[in-house]
Amino acid sequence: MNSASSPSSLPLHISTVHTSRATINRFQSLLHLTSIFALLYYRLSEITTAATPSSLFSLFPILAAELILSTIWLCYQAFLWRPVFRTTFPDRLPREEAALPPIDVFVCTTDPEKEPPWEVMNTVVSAMALDYPPGKLSVYVSDDGGSIVTLSSLKAARRFARCWVPFCQRFGIECRCPRAYFSGRPEKEGDGGGKSLECFEVEKMKVEAKYEEFKCSVAKAVENGAATIATFNPRDHSPTIEVIQDDSGDDEYETSRVKCPLLVYVAREKRPSSPHHFKAGALNVLLRVSGIMTNSPYVLVLDCDMYCNDPTSAKQAMCFHLDPEISHKLAFVQFPQKFHSLSENDIYDGQMRTLFVVRWPGMDGVQGPILSGSGFYIKREALYGNVSKKDIPQLKQCFGDSNDFISFVKQSNRHNLFHGAEVPIDLLEEAHFLAQCSYERETSWGKEIGFRYESVVEDYFTGFMLHCKGWTSVYCTPSTPAFLGSSPTNLNDTLVQNSRWNSGLFEVVLSKFSPLIYGMSQKMSLLQTLCYGYRLHGSWSLP
Ligand SMILES: O=c1ccn([C@@H]2O[C@H](COP(=O)(O)OP(=O)(O)O[C@H]3O[C@H](CO)[C@@H](O)[C@H](O)[C@H]3O)[C@@H](O)[C@H]2O)c(=O)[nH]1
Numbered sequence: 001m002n003s004a005s006s007p008s009s010l011p012l013h014i015s016t017v018h019t020s021r022a023t024i025n026r027f028q029s030l031l032h033l034t035s036i037f038a039l040l041y042y043r044l045s046e047i048t049t050a051a052t053p054s055s056l057f058s059l060f061p062i063l064a065a066e067l068i069l070s071t072i073w074l075c076y077q078a079f080l081w082r083p084v085f086r087t088t089f090p091d092r093l094p095r096e097e098a099a100l101p102p103i104d105v106f107v108c109t110t111d112p113e114k115e116p117p118w119e120v121m122n123t124v125v126s127a128m129a130l131d132y133p134p135g136k137l138s139v140y141v142s143d144d145g146g147s148i149v150t151l152s153s154l155k156a157a158r159r160f161a162r163c164w165v166p167f168c169q170r171f172g173i174e175c176r177c178p179r180a181y182f183s184g185r186p187e188k189e190g191d192g193g194g195k196s197l198e199c200f201e202v203e204k205m206k207v208e209a210k211y212e213e214f215k216c217s218v219a220k221a222v223e224n225g226a227a228t229i230a231t232f233n234p235r236d237h238s239p240t241i242e243v244i245q246d247d248s249g250d251d252e253y254e255t256s257r258v259k260c261p262l263l264v265y266v267a268r269e270k271r272p273s274s275p276h277h278f279k280a281g282a283l284n285v286l287l288r289v290s291g292i293m294t295n296s297p298y299v300l301v302l303d304c305d306m307y308c309n310d311p312t313s314a315k316q317a318m319c320f321h322l323d324p325e326i327s328h329k330l331a332f333v334q335f336p337q338k339f340h341s342l343s344e345n346d347i348y349d350g351q352m353r354t355l356f357v358v359r360w361p362g363m364d365g366v367q368g369p370i371l372s373g374s375g376f377y378i379k380r381e382a383l384y385g386n387v388s389k390k391d392i393p394q395l396k397q398c399f400g401d402s403n404d405f406i407s408f409v410k411q412s413n414r415h416n417l418f419h420g421a422e423v424p425i426d427l428l429e430e431a432h433f434l435a436q437c438s439y440e441r442e443t444s445w446g447k448e449i450g451f452r453y454e455s456v457v458e459d460y461f462t463g464f465m466l467h468c469k470g471w472t473s474v475y476c477t478p479s480t481p482a483f484l485g486s487s488p489t490n491l492n493d494t495l496v497q498n499s500r501w502n503s504g505l506f507e508v509v510l511s512k513f514s515p516l517i518y519g520m521s522q523k524m525s526l527l528q529t530l531c532y533g534y535r536l537h538g539s540w541s542l543p
């Protein structure tokens with residue numbers, strides 16, 4: 001058992017190696033290995049004693065297939081070698097707000113027709129309501145569709161969050177996604193925060209009325225936006241960045257000056273002549289824009305359909321990030337992806353159990369799980385690489401021409417600049433400059449810094465490169481799912497998603513970053529390299 005200490009000398013988290021499971025796994029691996037050797041011995045003796053060239057001709061492909069499958073099998077054993085389980089104690093984190101580091105939350109959305117704005121707004125509001133000091137939380141929404149629908153809906157979300165956030169905090173609400181809360185899905189209502197039931201019911205009714213207003217505003221935004229969607233080209237437009245401020249002014253929440261996390265809308269520039277690099281491109285723009293606005297040392301990344309189900313996830317992640325024994329090497333804390341949209345039968349295994357139940361705990365016992373796209377708290381510094389030895393011209397070469405951004409890269413502890421105050425015009429201008437297509441030209445964005453562009457599975461590849469550089473990661477699986485999303489529920493969508501993932505992964509295997517070769521040459525352990533090497537099974541996606 002491993003433990004780490006909080007300032008009060010009690011551990012912030014403990015990790016336990018599942019010894020009985022590891023022993024059974026190792027015994028089974030040994031058994032299988034013996035059979036594989038026996039099979040290969042049999043095949044080789046068959047080849048050496050083959051009577052005719054035609055029988056040799058048929059034996060070689062069989063041997064090749066057996067060798068490939070054996071290598072894939074060998075790689076898989078690394079997942080089973082040392083499974084680890086972790087427990088966190090968020091209550092032991094320092095009580096003073098000042099001791100908690102700020103967090104920037106990134107939510108990515110692309111298409112208001114395929115990704116319903118109502119769902120996206122619920123994700124945004126659930127992130128704003130995380131159990132974390134609101135002044136230390138900033139939510140950035142990347143809209144790759146550049147849609148007016150998303151922008152108008154965000155304004156409604158901000159208005160609703162002003163009453164939702166204090167309501168959740170005051171009454172200790174456990175389910176902070178308003179749609180899930182008001183549709184009666186929450187298992188627990190919270191402990192009432194010590195307030196009387198009557199007071200709670202009165203407040204709940206008020207908030208519910210605001211919720212209905214919020215719902216209508218989003219529906220209206222969708223309706224009004226239908227006409228512009230037809231004429232607007234999401235692949236060819238200038239950047240739009242807006243800090244969403246209070247604009248109603250007619251209710252008690254504004255006058256009570258309730259603190260609410262900062263909310264920023266970012267639609268980067270899109271031009272047909274410039275590659276946009278999908279989600280990785282969007283995340284890198286958010287890294288830059290947030291870099292000059294709040295520059296929080298930690299970033300939570302969420303897909304637009306993944307709402308925060310357990311508000312304590314930020315504090316749980318901080319139990320690892322604030323542990324001085326592991327934090328200097330720790331790049332990210334990954335939570336499992338869990339889904340609310342699946343039926344009990346789940347015939348296409350949308351839950352991806354082998355991944356989140358077997359493989360990630362296995363990797364956690366080695367160097368840490370693979371970055372999984374959504375639901376991870378990553379250290380900004382890990383994405384910037386080593387900047388301490390670079391002078392200003394070198395930094396400009398890597399990070400681009402923005403003096404403001406460069407000054408923040410150099411001072412990673414300068415953050416939260418204008419929370420709640422008027423947004424300076426020149427800051428907004430600089431943010432627009434950072435969101436231009438041309439900004440990344442001849443820089444290291446996507447190659448050495450930020451989220452990587454080499455593969456369509458940007459999450460896997462970014463995590464792989466971090467592990468290659470010696471960073472570690474942690475897998476955190478609390479019993480209450482930290483995030484809940486929707487997963488494909490029909491064969492067609494499942495096939496499209498899986499072939500995209502597998503072809504993206506196989507693309508990496510065939511590149512110069514092929515895990516088995518590149519991983520071995522870097523700072524990665526043998527077992528971790530084998531785990532990444534298991535991606536050879538992407539060859540199944542070949543016709
Ligand atoms: O050009 C793009 C394309 C996608 N996205 C967003 O990226 C997220 C994931 O995209 P989606 O089409 O839903 O892909 P999935 O296959 O569901 O996503 C899984 O696989 C991706 C890697 O292939 C990871 O990035 C995701 O986090 C992971 O959930 C969504 O929020 C999108 O809005 C963008 O912002 N810009």
Ligand SMILES: [Mn+2]
Nearest residue numbers: 303305486487
């Ligand atoms: Mn998705």
